[in-house]
Amino acid sequence: MALEIDDWYNEHVKDGVIFAFRGEIGDGIVEDSMVRVEAQTKDLSQGIKKKAYNIMVECLQNLFFHASPIFRNGKEIRIGVCAMVSDGNSYHIKMCNYATQKQTLFLEKHIEKINSLDKDGLRAFYKDVLSNQTFSEKGGGGLGLIDMARKSSNKLKCEFIQVPDNMTLFSTDILITE
Numbered sequence: 001m002a003l004e005i006d007d008w009y010n011e012h013v014k015d016g017v018i019f020a021f022r023g024e025i026g027d028g029i030v031e032d033s034m035v036r037v038e039a040q041t042k043d044l045s046q047g048i049k050k051k052a053y054n055i056m057v058e059c060l061q062n063l064f065f066h067a068s069p070i071f072r073n074g075k076e077i078r079i080g081v082c083a084m085v086s087d088g089n090s091y092h093i094k095m096c097n098y099a100t101q102k103q104t105l106f107l108e109k110h111i112e113k114i115n116s117l118d119k120d121g122l123r124a125f126y127k128d129v130l131s132n133q134t135f136s137e138k139g140g141g142g143l144g145l146i147d148m149a150r151k152s153s154n155k156l157k158c159e160f161i162q163v164p165d166n167m168t169l170f171s172t173d174i175l176i177t178e
Contacts, residue, residue: 020083067097
């Protein structure tokens with residue numbers, strides 16, 4: 001199954017790469033990756049750097065806390081991708097990981113709701129989720145996705161690809177502009 005995430009990476013993370021993580025998700029992923037992101041974005045404008053940094057933290061935390069495990073060589077592992085690329089005019093934060101069918105159903109509905117809201121609606125939705133403590137067993141209520149949409153000021157572009165073993169390859173592309 002790991003080939004699918006590699007195929008996704010090769011198709012979506014090729015040109016203009018500023019930062020890329022692809023591999024097994026373990027302790028220290030957020031801290032180690034953010035040190036690298038800081039070094040790789042030092043020449044970008046302060047506005048882009050701030051948005052990128054905040055969104056990358058959310059993406060990496062989502063990978064760490066919510067990526068579903070797959071089995072490889074008889075061992076259960078969690079793998080994912082988090083990258084920042086530039087197309088010359090704008091920047092994209094891209095994330096990809098495996099999700100269960102249950103996670104996929106939640107994500108589809110949640111992202112549809114997020115993308116239907118304007119700036120004020122996102123702020124209200126964030127406060128509502130936070131105050132109603134609608135959290136999953138892993139501690140998330142989708143606040144990270146709401147926060148990514150708020151910080152980027154753009155809609156979340158997501159894709160759900162069915163893969164073997166009742167899993168989904170979930171990817172997100174977040175546009176960042178000044």
